[in-house]
Amino acid sequence: MRMVDIISKKRDGLPLTKNEIAFFVEGYTKGEIPDYQASALLMAIYFEDMTEEERQALTMAMVNSGETIDLSAISGIKVDKHSTGGVGDTTTLVLAPLVASAGVPVAKMSGRGLGHTGGTIDKLESVKGFHVELSKEEFIELVNHDKVAIMGQSGNLTPADKKLYALRDVTGTVNSIPLIASSIMSKKIAAGADAICLDVKTGAGAFMKTEEDAENLAHAMVRIGNGVGRNTMAVISDMSQPLGYAIGNALEVKEAIATLKGEGPEDLTELVLVLGSQMVVLAQKADNLEEARAKLESVIQNGAALEKFKEFLRNQGGDDSVVDDPGKLPEAAFKQEIPAKQSGFVSEIVADEMGVAAMMLGAGRATKEDEIDLSVGIVLRKKVGDAVQEGESLATVYSHQTDISSVRDKIYGNITISDHAEKPKLIHKIITE
Numbered sequence: 001m002r003m004v005d006i007i008s009k010k011r012d013g014l015p016l017t018k019n020e021i022a023f024f025v026e027g028y029t030k031g032e033i034p035d036y037q038a039s040a041l042l043m044a045i046y047f048e049d050m051t052e053e054e055r056q057a058l059t060m061a062m063v064n065s066g067e068t069i070d071l072s073a074i075s076g077i078k079v080d081k082h083s084t085g086g087v088g089d090t091t092t093l094v095l096a097p098l099v100a101s102a103g104v105p106v107a108k109m110s111g112r113g114l115g116h117t118g119g120t121i122d123k124l125e126s127v128k129g130f131h132v133e134l135s136k137e138e139f140i141e142l143v144n145h146d147k148v149a150i151m152g153q154s155g156n157l158t159p160a161d162k163k164l165y166a167l168r169d170v171t172g173t174v175n176s177i178p179l180i181a182s183s184i185m186s187k188k189i190a191a192g193a194d195a196i197c198l199d200v201k202t203g204a205g206a207f208m209k210t211e212e213d214a215e216n217l218a219h220a221m222v223r224i225g226n227g228v229g230r231n232t233m234a235v236i237s238d239m240s241q242p243l244g245y246a247i248g249n250a251l252e253v254k255e256a257i258a259t260l261k262g263e264g265p266e267d268l269t270e271l272v273l274v275l276g277s278q279m280v281v282l283a284q285k286a287d288n289l290e291e292a293r294a295k296l297e298s299v300i301q302n303g304a305a306l307e308k309f310k311e312f313l314r315n316q317g318g319d320d321s322v323v324d325d326p327g328k329l330p331e332a333a334f335k336q337e338i339p340a341k342q343s344g345f346v347s348e349i350v351a352d353e354m355g356v357a358a359m360m361l362g363a364g365r366a367t368k369e370d371e372i373d374l375s376v377g378i379v380l381r382k383k384v385g386d387a388v389q390e391g392e393s394l395a396t397v398y399s400h401q402t403d404i405s406s407v408r409d410k411i412y413g414n415i416t417i418s419d420h421a422e423k424p425k426l427i428h429k430i431i432t433e
Contacts, residue, residue: 003027003037010044018057025061029160035167042164042173050178055220056227058178062186065160069109069136071192074143076105077283080193081275082184084208084217086201086239087247087355092120092150093256094264094272095279097309100148101299102276102292104283107143108150109157109191118249118364118372121152126250126329126374130318148312157190180207181220188225195231195282198222199275202428203240205351211236211428218431226433233278236428237271241349241384244268248363248377250329251398257323260306267383267426273297274427330375332398338411343390346382347421353414354378357407361399376400378411385423 006020016024024041027033050058071078079099083089096106110120110132124130132152134142142149161183168174188196198221201207202214218234225232244265246255258264259272273293280292299305310320322328358364362373381393388394394415397404 003033003041007037007040007044010041010048013048015051015054016057018053021054021057022061022064025058025065025160025164029065029163038164038167039171039173042168042171042176042179045178046173046176052223052227055178055182055224059182059185059189059224060228062158062160062164062182063190066156066158066190068190069157069192071107071140071194073140074105074107076103077194078105078107078143078192079195079197079279079282080108080188080191081197081199081279082188083199084184084201084206087205087242087351087358089201089239089243090123090246090252090256090259090268091199091243091272091275093123093253094259094268095276096148096150097260097312098272098296098299098305099276099279099283100146100312101304101308102280102295103147103285104279105143106148107139107192108148109153110150111153118374120150122372122374123249123252124150124313124318126253127313127318127322128328130313130316132316134316142315146308146311146315148308149315150312153191158186161186177213177216177220180217181224185221185224189228189230193230195279196225196233197275197278197282198232198234199271200234200236200431201239202236203238203351203424205242205355206239215429215431218429219433222431222433231282233282234431235271235274235278236431237274238267238424238426238428239351240424242351242354242380243271245380245383246377247354247358247379248361248398249372249374250331251377251379253322253329254326257306257309257326260300260309262300265383270426274430278430332373332375332377333400334398334402334404336397336399336404337393338395338397338408339391340382340388340394340417341390341412342417344388344417344419345421346384346386346388346394346415347418348414348416349380349382349384350414353410354380357410357414360407360410361397361404373400378407382415383423385421388417 200218208214277292286292361376
């Protein structure tokens, strides 16, 4: 088999066989196929697309390029959740204890964040003592006993994806549905999930800016998952403005605690109920989404979800007293309000620019080596569609410096006040095939 023949075949719009795809992925991962040939094939895929069978073959070839996690020792159907990212995306902090308290085993592997704020692990490390350094045996025991645990990602999951993503990043081939879908799904499948719930974001703060692109990606991932024997569903949700109010690590933990108490932001609460309902159905703990949602609303109301969050923190070394006293979380030295310059209605909050503003305060990392300040960030006081009076606070900035002029300018430049505005639709579609 020759790489040049595989490139020519795909260039001419013909489907590749499972063996041809496996030959490429294995050869490139081992360094036997040079970057220039891999780049040529990626560009051919970018222009010619892939069939569903090719997408499944590419996904499984990437899964098989490294180690896979065997979660068969955990009883029940293990459901994993993946979000395509956004600003103020606190969903995992709420979802993990919420669905675990409804009897769904949540065995989650998470990474650290690059970008606006930290990843799920960084956020949880705002809680004193919390750690994700668990042996596989400890991880399995915790999920079997208490239904929830989160550990750091293994270094050798899907090495082919890491190499291919780095190449896509510098060859203009990132924005390709088959390449994005196989990248995401390979990691979820390698991590041992039996079923997968996907939160595909759309809007200004999302990777997929249009609903049509988000829908294409959601269908692609759901079909890959179902095609390789993992029951998969997806939600297309709005990321034209930040989710919830908090942008920043400890601030988002506070918001997650409030949401588990039933006192969280309307949009964050609704999204976790929609995603959580899918997870409960996928785990066969409810017959339909309505029954699943009623279960989740019940565990919020009776306090079981909040108790599960405490148990989860405690099991992984965290100080669970922060749940009753969020003031114990890291706090910034200064709190400054950003007043509205005019009256009207908030018509736009540019999500990714709000994330950049939080990053300027130290809430995120530009490189893997950067230290995150867990205490800083921004809490919005208004959302799109809300009325605002001149002088009323649009946002509160939590910082360790008194001069926040550049952050203030960034916030003012990305919140628009108009004569009228409508609240954006949060849930665009639910995709099951």
